[in-house]
Structures are given as structure tokens and as C-alpha cells.
Amino acid sequence: MAIRLLIFLLLCALPSRAQGFRTWVRGLEARGVTVSAGIWDVDTGRALERHDDGVSLVPASTTKVVTTYALLKTLKPDTTIETEVWGDLRDGVVQGDLVFKGDGDPLFTSERVWMLAQSLKKEGLRRVLGTVRLDQSAFDAQREPQGWENTSVDTLPVVRALSVDFNRDDRGRILEDPDRQAREIILRILRETGITVEGGAAGPEVPRKLATWTSPPLRALVQDINKWSNNFMIEMLTRRFGAGSWPRGVQRIQAFYQSAFNLGPEAIRITDGSGLSKENRLSARTLAIILRGAYHDFEVGPEFVSSLKIIGGEPWKLKIKDPNLTRRIRVKTGHLDRVTSLCGYLQTFDGKVRVFAILLNGPTRDEDVWEQVSRWAN
Incomplete structure (x- = not known):
């Protein structure tokens, strides 16, 4: 008798659950x-x-x-993304500009710029005669994907091949000119590391890759x-x-x-x-x-x-x-x-x-x- 009652209750429960889904829809x-x-x-x-x-x-x-x-x-x-630094380094001095080349690392933050600067210092870099330049050539000039005409496009900063701190300021606000902030952050951290950037005109360069920063793995x-x-x-x-x-x-x-x-x-x-x-x-x-x-x-x-x-x-x-x-x-x-x-x-x-x-x-x-x-x- 108890088994029959249990079977009856189970059968009753099945349509009830389905009914709940249909009622919700x-x-x-x-x-x-x-x-x-x-x-x-x-x-x-x-x-x-x-x-x-x-x-x-x-x-x-x-x-x-x-x-x-x-x-x-x-x-x-395990895939990673490398941000490269190029320059004509001779006897501790970069003869022209120091170039940061981005390749789409989405987690390139100020802390990681600091660690990259430490790598440059270990390579013997002490002075840059030119300035800091960003190489954004890995991405084309398109500013936003298709289909963003009717959505909250102001929720996303400009997506650049080299982007620092998600292209937002220290209050989380979207930057109109993210390249300017990226250069300022890199310049400040280089100077704090003891690397002088003189800002002179770039002369003829024979650049080589000086350092790389590897992103966390894709996972x-x-x-x-x-x-x-x-x-x-x-x-x-x-x-x-x-x-x-x-x-x-x-x-x-x-x-x-x-x-x-x-x-x-x-x-x-x-x-x-x-x-x-x-x-x-x-x-x-x-x-x-x-x-x-x-x-x-x-x-x-x-x-x-x-x-x-x-x-x-x-x-x-x-x-x-x-x-x-x-x-x-x-x-x-x-x-x-x-x-x-x-x-x-x-x-x-x-x-x-x-x-x-x-x-x-x-x-x-x-x-x-x-x-x-x-x-x-x-």
C-alpha cells in the first residue's frame, strides 16, 4: 500500500513541475x-x-x-600575450625613443609596467635620450565593433593594442585619450625606477628588443x-x-x-x-x-x-x-x-x-x- 501511495505521489509531482514551467512562461x-x-x-x-x-x-x-x-x-x-620594449641601447643609454609595442594584453596594469621597468633596469638601462613612444600597430583603426549604435557604448573605453589600467583613470572613469595616460604612467614609473627620460628629438635608430612582459595565461x-x-x-x-x-x-x-x-x-x-x-x-x-x-x-x-x-x-x-x-x-x-x-x-x-x-x-x-x-x- 505504501509503495502504491509513493508511486501516486511521484506521478502527481511530475505534471506539477511541468505546469510550474508553463505558468512561468x-x-x-x-x-x-x-x-x-x-x-x-x-x-x-x-x-x-x-x-x-x-x-x-x-x-x-x-x-x-x-x-x-x-x-x-x-x-x-596556456597561451600568453607579450608586450615588447624596443630601443637602441648602448652603454646604458637608449639613443632615441623607447618604444612600447602592444599586442593586446588586456591585463597590462600599472603594477605590470613597474615590473617591466625593473626588467629594463636589470638590462642596464639608465637613460633615454628621446621619449616614450607607443606602438599601437597590432590593431587597426576601428574604434568600436559593429552593432554598438543602439547600446551603452559609453560603458567601454577605447580598445587599443597597448592599454594600461583598462584605459580608465584612478577613479574608474573612461579616458578620452588613453594613450596620453599610458605614456604618463610609463614615464612616471621609469623615473621612479631610476631611468631618466630626457625627451629629446629621436635620431637615427637601430632598435632591438630590450624586454618583454608576458601576460597571465589565457585561462x-x-x-x-x-x-x-x-x-x-x-x-x-x-x-x-x-x-x-x-x-x-x-x-x-x-x-x-x-x-x-x-x-x-x-x-x-x-x-x-x-x-x-x-x-x-x-x-x-x-x-x-x-x-x-x-x-x-x-x-x-x-x-x-x-x-x-x-x-x-x-x-x-x-x-x-x-x-x-x-x-x-x-x-x-x-x-x-x-x-x-x-x-x-x-x-x-x-x-x-x-x-x-x-x-x-x-x-x-x-x-x-x-x-x-x-x-x-x-
């Missing part, structure tokens, strides 16, 4: 919100619940899932990008992926998914790497395919999965007050005006891992996505 659509959402078993790929999961919507920062996995898989997690950069949703860093890496060109970088990302997942440009419709563009279009199904593929990718999957935000396990507040979600959710969030998105992995109480994606376009709030994620997890 209907409630959002009644408010004018377009929904693309679903949850899948990570092992089999079987859809457990979904609604318009093939409909492509504006994804906001969940675009970074697409970009960062493609970079990790193509370039490999560490991706951690910062996904956990903090750092738009500047991922756009810098996207440009570098395209040999200095945003369009080429985006095309390489799309070509990777066409080859690796058979996801064509109609599925990966992006114009940038960060998700700031409202011309980007992804579906819940596309995000789930990528997330599931990354989860089972022994080569780079662990680095990718660990780059996602761990709810309750790191210094980020829960968007919904549900202590049951602690360390059971790994996600990438996305926010733009009238866009709320969330995708990632969750673990059920019985230890099963699910992959999920929710894209909402319309008058939304964070609680709209966390309500359903909490229901799936609990």
Missing part, C-alpha cells in the same frame, strides 16, 4: 516578454523542459560563453572575464583573435562553431565578443549545445567551467534568497536594457548535472530568471 509572455529557455541533461542531452529554445534573442553578456570557449579551445589555456584571463563580466578584456582578446580586426575576430569565432558544432552563422549571430551589441542573436538551444560541449571537453572544459560564477561560493550576492542554491549553480549572467539572460550548470539534490539557458527580451528583472532556476534546482 505564460506569466512572462503576458507582460510582453519574449522567452527562449530550456534545461537539458548534461550527459544525454535530453531536453527536460523547454520553450521556444530555438528562437534567437538578444543574449547580452551570455555572449561571453560563446567567445571565451572558442578562445580557450582554439588558442589553448586566468578568461576567469576574470566571465566572473566579473569584463567587457573590455574580452573585446581586446576578440580583436587580437582577428589579428587586430574585430570583424575577423568575430568571423574566426563563427568559423570555429561551424567546424566544431555545426552551428552556422544563423545560430551564432554576433558582432562583438562581449554582448554589448543589440544586434547579437543567440538561442537557449545554441547556448546549451556549447555549454554541454564544454562540460565534456577534457582539454579545456575544466578551465571554462571554473571560469563561471559560482553562486554562494564566491563574493557575489544571490539574486534570489535561496540558500539551497549555494555551490550548486555555475552561471554566466547577462543584462542590457530590456534584456535579462542566464545560462550555465546546476546540480540537483540527487547529484545530477543539468545545463540550462534562459533568454528574456522585454520588461524583465533578475527575479524572473532566478524564480525558474530555483524551481529547476530544487
Whole structure:
């Protein structure tokens, strides 16, 4: 008798859970919100619940899932980026200008300039007859990606091949002339290190590479990008992926998914790497395919999965007050005006891992996505 009662209760619970998902979708659509959402078993790929999961919507920062996995898989997690210093050094004196050549290191900060200056001092550099010059030739002249006409473009500084402190001032404000600040920071640190820069006219030079600064490995950069949703860093890496060109970088990302997942440009419709563009279009199904593929990718999957935000396990507040979600959710969030998105992995109480994606376009709030994620997890 007890077994029959248990079976009856289980059967009753199944449609109730499905009904909760349908009610959630209907409630959002009644408010004018377009929904693309679903949850899948990570092992089999079987859809457990979904609604318009093939409909492509504006994804906001969940675009970074697409970009960062493609970079990790193509370039490999140990890839680094070198910033070079060139000059005509003779007997401790650079005869002309000291040239800093950037190649797209997105984490070139004042602290790293200081360490690079120490390397120059160890090489015997004591005086520069000319001045400090920045070589930005690794990137083309395009100032912003396509599709930023209708978004918050003022949230991102100019992306240059050599950028210091994310091209922001010490108060976090975006700089109109980031090259000027970069030169000033480099000059100040050189002088503090004991290297005199006289600022004279540059004469004929026979430059050679004097020193290099190597960035942290790509796996560490991706951690910062996904956990903090750092738009500047991922756009810098996207440009570098395209040999200095945003369009080429985006095309390489799309070509990777066409080859690796058979996801064509109609599925990966992006114009940038960060998700700031409202011309980007992804579906819940596309995000789930990528997330599931990354989860089972022994080569780079662990680095990718660990780059996602761990709810309750790191210094980020829960968007919904549900202590049951602690360390059971790994996600990438996305926010733009009238866009709320969330995708990632969750673990059920019985230890099963699910992959999920929710894209909402319309008058939304964070609680709209966390309500359903909490229901799936609990």
C-alpha cells in the first residue's frame, strides 16, 4: 500500500513541475516578454523542459560563453600575450625613443609596467635620450565593433593594442585619450625606477628588443572575464583573435562553431565578443549545445567551467534568497536594457548535472530568471 501511495505521489509531482514551467512562461509572455529557455541533461542531452529554445534573442553578456570557449579551445589555456620594449641601447643609454609595442594584453596594469621597468633596469638601462613612444600597430583603426549604435557604448573605453589600467583613470572613469595616460604612467614609473627620460628629438635608430612582459595565461584571463563580466578584456582578446580586426575576430569565432558544432552563422549571430551589441542573436538551444560541449571537453572544459560564477561560493550576492542554491549553480549572467539572460550548470539534490539557458527580451528583472532556476534546482 505504501509503495502504491509513493508511486501516486511521484506521478502527481511530475505534471506539477511541468505546469510550474508553463505558468512561468505564460506569466512572462503576458507582460510582453519574449522567452527562449530550456534545461537539458548534461550527459544525454535530453531536453527536460523547454520553450521556444530555438528562437534567437538578444543574449547580452551570455555572449561571453560563446567567445571565451572558442578562445580557450582554439588558442589553448596556456597561451600568453607579450608586450615588447624596443630601443637602441648602448652603454646604458637608449639613443632615441623607447618604444612600447602592444599586442593586446588586456591585463597590462600599472603594477605590470613597474615590473617591466625593473626588467629594463636589470638590462642596464639608465637613460633615454628621446621619449616614450607607443606602438599601437597590432590593431587597426576601428574604434568600436559593429552593432554598438543602439547600446551603452559609453560603458567601454577605447580598445587599443597597448592599454594600461583598462584605459580608465584612478577613479574608474573612461579616458578620452588613453594613450596620453599610458605614456604618463610609463614615464612616471621609469623615473621612479631610476631611468631618466630626457625627451629629446629621436635620431637615427637601430632598435632591438630590450624586454618583454608576458601576460597571465589565457585561462586566468578568461576567469576574470566571465566572473566579473569584463567587457573590455574580452573585446581586446576578440580583436587580437582577428589579428587586430574585430570583424575577423568575430568571423574566426563563427568559423570555429561551424567546424566544431555545426552551428552556422544563423545560430551564432554576433558582432562583438562581449554582448554589448543589440544586434547579437543567440538561442537557449545554441547556448546549451556549447555549454554541454564544454562540460565534456577534457582539454579545456575544466578551465571554462571554473571560469563561471559560482553562486554562494564566491563574493557575489544571490539574486534570489535561496540558500539551497549555494555551490550548486555555475552561471554566466547577462543584462542590457530590456534584456535579462542566464545560462550555465546546476546540480540537483540527487547529484545530477543539468545545463540550462534562459533568454528574456522585454520588461524583465533578475527575479524572473532566478524564480525558474530555483524551481529547476530544487
